Each structure stands twice: as structure tokens, then as C-alpha cells.
Amino acid sequence: MSETLKYSVRPGTIRTLSILCAIGGGLTILGLFLAPSSVWPNILIAAQLVIELGLGGIVFVAIMYVSNAGWSVVFRRVPESMSSILPIAGIVMVLMVFGIHTLYEWSHASAVAKDALLQLKSSYLNVPFFIARLVAYFIIWIAFARIIRRNSERQDEHNSIALTAKNVRWSAAFLVIAAITIWLASTDWVMSLEPHWFSTIFGMYHMAGVLLSGVAGVSLLTIVLHRRNAFDAPVREEHFHDLGKLLFAFSVFWMYIWFSQYLLIWYANIPEETGYFIRRENSGWLTFTVLNVLFNWLLPFIALLSAAAKRREGMLLKVSIIVLIGRWIDYYWMIAPPFNPDAPALGIWELAPVLALVAAFFLVTLKSFSKRNPVPINDPYLVESLNYHT
Amino acid sequence: MRMFDAFRRKSATRSIGMKSSRRNGSHPRAQDGAQRYFIAEYDDPDALSAAVRAAKKGGYTIADVQTPFPIHGIEKVIGLRPTRLPLVCLLFAISGALAKLWFQIWTSASSWPVNVGGKPLTSVPAFIPVTFEITVLFAGLGTVAALLFRSRLFPGRQTSILDERATDDRFVVALLEDSAAFDLREAKKLFASHGALVMEERVREASQ
The missing domain is CATH 3.30.70.260 (ACT domain)
Known part of the structure; x- marks a missing residue:
């Protein structure tokens, strides 16, 4: 058997997503002329969201390979497909270079000249090196994602266990490299928005975000595709139970890292560091800080606490959506305050880029999913996954 | 699987074709109440x-x-x-959290107030890590203890198995x-x- 029934995305779905993407994209381009200072940060937020989903997908696959996990094989094509947004996200991030002076204080030579700290940091925070790193991250991520996906696809035709062994090795290397690149990328793109502030746990915080986003995206898409009978094979509550466990665990992990960052800064009480949280406790921003904790941790924690809830497909779907909204809140909370110090601004320029890229993410992921066998039919762990029982 | 109380082997007939059933159904209990x-x-x-x-x-x-x-x-x-063990685990976790939170507030704000870096005496963020650890400890130990207690698993217990x-x-x-x-x-x-x-x-x- 080398071919199963491929899933065809409903034309209506493609049309709706394309229209949403076009509206969002059009408004974003319009905004670049009308209100560039509001739109650039939100393009960054939108790009971060889909990068997190794409990376989360391929990191999920890599973790499953490295841990010799059998249970997830039946829906592995979902996280594999999620990584196909990375090239588009890469293009958006490269185009971000045009907005670099709007976004990053350290990119202005005049600002650096006046500032002793920025001068000290300028050997790392300078425009050419920034662009070189940006391109390097995406080349690395896309290359690993393609290699791991290609080996998985080739296994559909060549029934060879050697491809699984190969992917285990590639995945192990990727996980190490992903940890380093996510840490550096989060420093470059998000932490350097406030270049006088620093936090050594910031990279870990983003890794928690990637894992949380990845599992939420996988759960959401798997449930949606399962409801449309996209898989030839049964995806059952046993699989949802484990996805629910992971979503619960990474939600708690995210909160753990968030609080670790907060606690040390609060405890040490050094002005250089506390400014970051003081800016986010101001009148308008306090609501967002509370919402951030609520959507990324408290609601998922309460909703998924019992084993029965984790097994309920409808509950898992709702929690995944809550977490994905929480991811946007988290990025808005991290990126927007330097640009709107008094209160969060929410309007068309904030929503348009997010709408465009999130619609593009679903469009690209579904298209990529429909191009290949919905289930890795020759994976040695497929039988285990089909008969899985927690 | 569930623990099963001691069995006593009644007869030594251990073959599939054993024909010698002493009875043919119809009486649920032997006379001695066994x-x-x-x-x-x-x-x-x-x-x-x-x-x-x-x-x-x-x-x-x-x-x-x-x-x-x-x-x-x-x-x-x-x-x-x-199993109702998860509920036991939750109750132990909540009691651990409340007990430790109360204990820290009592020690540092009431029983022996200490000014640490000019922070308020009841600084909840500082109490969270220990509260978290004690929550996990209570939940973990409590669940294991409840399991052992409920299954009556104690040292020296004679387990009974149907067949070794x-x-x-x-x-x-x-x-x-x-x-x-x-x-x-x-x-x-x-x-x-x-x-x-x-x-x-x-x-x-x-x-x-």
C-alpha cells in the first residue's frame, strides 16, 4: 500500500481563508502607509504567532521521533503540515527589515551614540548582524523541517525502517539547534524591543510558548480534520487524552516560567529590570497581564484538570482555541507596551496583520495536509498508534 | 488488578476434562456458608x-x-x-497549598515579623514557590498513602494470588x-x- 485516500479541503474553506487573508493583507499594506508606527509592531506580533505554530509543529514531530513515541503517529501529518508556514513567515520577517527603525531603538545610530548601554550591546545589536541572524534562523528551521518531512513522506513509498532511524537522528540534532535558535531569535526580535532590559529566562519563556502553541495547534487541527473524516484511520479519545495531557502540562510549564521571570525581578527589585513589569502593570496594561495568565494558564488548567475532560474532544477544542487566543495576548503583552505605553490600543491596525497571517497559516497547513497521505501508512509505529490505549 | 482475599484450593482436580463436579449447579452456597x-x-x-x-x-x-x-x-x-484517587490527590493538593500559604503568612507576618528588603510582611509572590512545592509534596505523598491504605497494602501483608x-x-x-x-x-x-x-x-x- 503506498497511497491512501487524500483529504481534499472544501472549496468553501479555501475561499473563506483566502478572503480573510486578502482582507487582512490589504488592510496591513494600507496601514503601512497610513499608520506605519501602529502596524509594524503588529506585523511582528502576527509573524511571531505563526512562527511559533510552525516551529511548534516540527518540534512536536521531533520530540515524538526522539522519544520513540508511537501514539501520535496516526495524526503526525498535522504537525508536519503546520511547519509549511515557516517559509512565508520567513519572508514576512525579512520584509520586517523595512520597519526596523520603527521597531528597534538600537537600529538608530543617533540613539546609540547617546547611550552607553546601547554602545556596549552594539556588537550584537546592529542591523547587518541582525539581518544575517534572521536569515540564518529561517534557513536552519526550514531545512530541518523539510528534511524531517521528506523522510516521513518517502517512507510512504519505500517501506523502510531506516527512514525512521534517520529521522530520529535528525530530530535529536534539531531539538538542540531549535533550543539555541529559539532562545537567540526571541532575544533578537522581542527582548531587544526594550534594549535596556534583559532577562536570562526569556529564551526559555519562548520555548514554553512554542511548545504550548504547537500542542494547541496540533489539537485544534487534529480535531477539526477528524470531524471532517480527513484521516483514513481512527483518531480516538485515547489520542485526545494524551494531547490534553500535553496541553495541560505545557500550560503549567508556561506559567512556571512566567512566574520564575516575574519572581526574580520582583524580588531583586533592581530598577533596570523592574521597569519591564511596571510598564505592564500600568492602568491599561494590568488587564492584559491578568488576561495573559488567565488564557495561557488558569482557564486551561481548570478546564483540563480532570482526566475525563482531557478525553472530551469538544473540551480539548475549546481549550486549544483559548490557548491560541492566549498566545496572541502573550505576544501583544510582550511587544506592544513600548509603542503604547499608556494603554493597549485595539483597532483595525492591530487585528489586520494577525488576521492575514493566521488565515495564511490555516490555508497553507490545510493545503499541505491535503497534498500528502493523511496518515504515514508505512510508519513502523502506526499499528501501535491505531491500537493505542492510555 | 484488584486484591483478592485468600483462596483455599478445595480439590486437586486440575484438568480441563475434569468430570467430577460434586454438584451440577443449582445451589449457590455450600452449607457452611463458604x-x-x-x-x-x-x-x-x-x-x-x-x-x-x-x-x-x-x-x-x-x-x-x-x-x-x-x-x-x-x-x-x-x-x-x-478510581477516585484523582479526587484524593486534588484534596491533598488544596490542603497542602492552603496549609503552607497560611504557615508562611503566620511565620513571617504574625509570629515573628521580619522586614525583608522593605517589602510588605505578607508578600505573596515570595511565598508561591514554597507553596507550590508543598502542594506537590502533599498531593504526591497523600495519593500514595491513600492508595496503600485503600488497597490495604502494608508491610508483611499476605497477598493471595489465584495461581502463582x-x-x-x-x-x-x-x-x-x-x-x-x-x-x-x-x-x-x-x-x-x-x-x-x-x-x-x-x-x-x-x-x-
């Missing part, structure tokens, strides 16, 4: 599962199943209630002969049809 059980052994988990399913369908009461390793899904087949080979390579099921309609011959036929290697009856004294 409870009768019917034991069947298999050498394959799937055969056991199939037999247990068939027995359940046939209306037999399954007293216990003993296997060398957990058979996924068998707990549903034999109708075990879902159930810890090695045999899969054993015990039926409770609890109704007048229990027909030994029918039961034997049913279990033999799924490939039982050993079938026998045992009696447990009422006093045990």
Missing part, C-alpha cells in the same frame, strides 16, 4: 479478554482477573468503577458463583471454547 468460585486460566491475554467478554455477556459475575501485566481495557470489561503463574505467564479469571442459575457445565463449556488450559472450582470459607 463462597464458591470458578477459576479459568489462559496463556494468552487476548484469549483471556475474549473469554471475559463472553462471560460478561453471558451474565456471569466476574470476581477478579489476575495477569502478569496490565491488560489495557480489561478494567472496563470486568466493570471496575473508575499469574505472576509469570498465566492469565487467570475468577467467576463468583453467586446465583442459583450458575451452571458449572455451561461455564466450563464457555471458557474451554476460548482455550482455557485449567478450569477448577474453589471455595472460600465464610470466616476469611
Whole structure:
């Protein structure tokens, strides 16, 4: 058997997503002329969201390979497909270079000249090196994602266990490299928005975000595709139970890292560091800080606490959506305050880029999913996954 | 699987073709108040599962199943209630959190107030890490203790197993002969049809 029934995305779905993407994209381009200072940060937020989903997908696959996990094989094509947004996200991030002076204080030579700290940091925070790193991250991520996906696809035709062994090795290397690149990328793109502030746990915080986003995206898409009978094979509550466990665990992990960052800064009480949280406790921003904790941790924690809830497909779907909204809140909370110090601004320029890229993410992921066998039919762990029982 | 109280082997008849049943059904209990059980052994988990399913369908009461390793899904087949341990775990966790939070507030703000870096005496963020650890500790130890207590697992406890080979390579099921309609011959036929290697009856004294 080398071919199963491929899933065809409903034309209506493609049309709706394309229209949403076009509206969002059009408004974003319009905004670049009308209100560039509001739109650039939100393009960054939108790009971060889909990068997190794409990376989360391929990191999920890599973790499953490295841990010799059998249970997830039946829906592995979902996280594999999620990584196909990375090239588009890469293009958006490269185009971000045009907005670099709007976004990053350290990119202005005049600002650096006046500032002793920025001068000290300028050997790392300078425009050419920034662009070189940006391109390097995406080349690395896309290359690993393609290699791991290609080996998985080739296994559909060549029934060879050697491809699984190969992917285990590639995945192990990727996980190490992903940890380093996510840490550096989060420093470059998000932490350097406030270049006088620093936090050594910031990279870990983003890794928690990637894992949380990845599992939420996988759960959401798997449930949606399962409801449309996209898989030839049964995806059952046993699989949802484990996805629910992971979503619960990474939600708690995210909160753990968030609080670790907060606690040390609060405890040490050094002005250089506390400014970051003081800016986010101001009148308008306090609501967002509370919402951030609520959507990324408290609601998922309460909703998924019992084993029965984790097994309920409808509950898992709702929690995944809550977490994905929480991811946007988290990025808005991290990126927007330097640009709107008094209160969060929410309007068309904030929503348009997010709408465009999130619609593009679903469009690209579904298209990529429909191009290949919905289930890795020759994976040695497929039988285990089909008969899985927690 | 569930712990099962001590069995005493009534007779040494241990063969599939055993013909000598002392009775032909129809009396649920022996005169001395002892409870009768019917034991069947298999050498394959799937055969056991199939037999247990068939027995359940046939209306037999399954007293216990003993296997060398957990058979996924068998707990549903034999109708075990879902465990309430998670609830115990939650209650221990909440009590741990409250106890530790109260203790820290009491020690640092009430019993012996200490000014740390000019922060308020009741600085909740500083109490969170220890509260978290104690929550996990209470939940973990409490759950294990509750499990041991509820399963009556204490040092030196005499475990009773239906057949020692159930810890090695045999899969054993015990039926409770609890109704007048229990027909030994029918039961034997049913279990033999799924490939039982050993079938026998045992009696447990009422006093045990």
C-alpha cells in the first residue's frame, strides 16, 4: 500500500481563508502607509504567532521521533503540515527589515551614540548582524523541517525502517539547534524591543510558548480534520487524552516560567529590570497581564484538570482555541507596551496583520495536509498508534 | 488488578476434562456458608479478554482477573468503577497549598515579623514557590498513602494470588458463583471454547 485516500479541503474553506487573508493583507499594506508606527509592531506580533505554530509543529514531530513515541503517529501529518508556514513567515520577517527603525531603538545610530548601554550591546545589536541572524534562523528551521518531512513522506513509498532511524537522528540534532535558535531569535526580535532590559529566562519563556502553541495547534487541527473524516484511520479519545495531557502540562510549564521571570525581578527589585513589569502593570496594561495568565494558564488548567475532560474532544477544542487566543495576548503583552505605553490600543491596525497571517497559516497547513497521505501508512509505529490505549 | 482475599484450593482436580463436579449447579452456597468460585486460566491475554467478554455477556459475575501485566481495557470489561484517587490527590493538593500559604503568612507576618528588603510582611509572590512545592509534596505523598491504605497494602501483608503463574505467564479469571442459575457445565463449556488450559472450582470459607 503506498497511497491512501487524500483529504481534499472544501472549496468553501479555501475561499473563506483566502478572503480573510486578502482582507487582512490589504488592510496591513494600507496601514503601512497610513499608520506605519501602529502596524509594524503588529506585523511582528502576527509573524511571531505563526512562527511559533510552525516551529511548534516540527518540534512536536521531533520530540515524538526522539522519544520513540508511537501514539501520535496516526495524526503526525498535522504537525508536519503546520511547519509549511515557516517559509512565508520567513519572508514576512525579512520584509520586517523595512520597519526596523520603527521597531528597534538600537537600529538608530543617533540613539546609540547617546547611550552607553546601547554602545556596549552594539556588537550584537546592529542591523547587518541582525539581518544575517534572521536569515540564518529561517534557513536552519526550514531545512530541518523539510528534511524531517521528506523522510516521513518517502517512507510512504519505500517501506523502510531506516527512514525512521534517520529521522530520529535528525530530530535529536534539531531539538538542540531549535533550543539555541529559539532562545537567540526571541532575544533578537522581542527582548531587544526594550534594549535596556534583559532577562536570562526569556529564551526559555519562548520555548514554553512554542511548545504550548504547537500542542494547541496540533489539537485544534487534529480535531477539526477528524470531524471532517480527513484521516483514513481512527483518531480516538485515547489520542485526545494524551494531547490534553500535553496541553495541560505545557500550560503549567508556561506559567512556571512566567512566574520564575516575574519572581526574580520582583524580588531583586533592581530598577533596570523592574521597569519591564511596571510598564505592564500600568492602568491599561494590568488587564492584559491578568488576561495573559488567565488564557495561557488558569482557564486551561481548570478546564483540563480532570482526566475525563482531557478525553472530551469538544473540551480539548475549546481549550486549544483559548490557548491560541492566549498566545496572541502573550505576544501583544510582550511587544506592544513600548509603542503604547499608556494603554493597549485595539483597532483595525492591530487585528489586520494577525488576521492575514493566521488565515495564511490555516490555508497553507490545510493545503499541505491535503497534498500528502493523511496518515504515514508505512510508519513502523502506526499499528501501535491505531491500537493505542492510555 | 484488584486484591483478592485468600483462596483455599478445595480439590486437586486440575484438568480441563475434569468430570467430577460434586454438584451440577443449582445451589449457590455450600452449607457452611463458604463462597464458591470458578477459576479459568489462559496463556494468552487476548484469549483471556475474549473469554471475559463472553462471560460478561453471558451474565456471569466476574470476581477478579489476575495477569502478569496490565491488560489495557480489561478494567472496563470486568466493570471496575473508575478510581477516585484523582479526587484524593486534588484534596491533598488544596490542603497542602492552603496549609503552607497560611504557615508562611503566620511565620513571617504574625509570629515573628521580619522586614525583608522593605517589602510588605505578607508578600505573596515570595511565598508561591514554597507553596507550590508543598502542594506537590502533599498531593504526591497523600495519593500514595491513600492508595496503600485503600488497597490495604502494608508491610508483611499476605497477598493471595489465584495461581502463582499469574505472576509469570498465566492469565487467570475468577467467576463468583453467586446465583442459583450458575451452571458449572455451561461455564466450563464457555471458557474451554476460548482455550482455557485449567478450569477448577474453589471455595472460600465464610470466616476469611
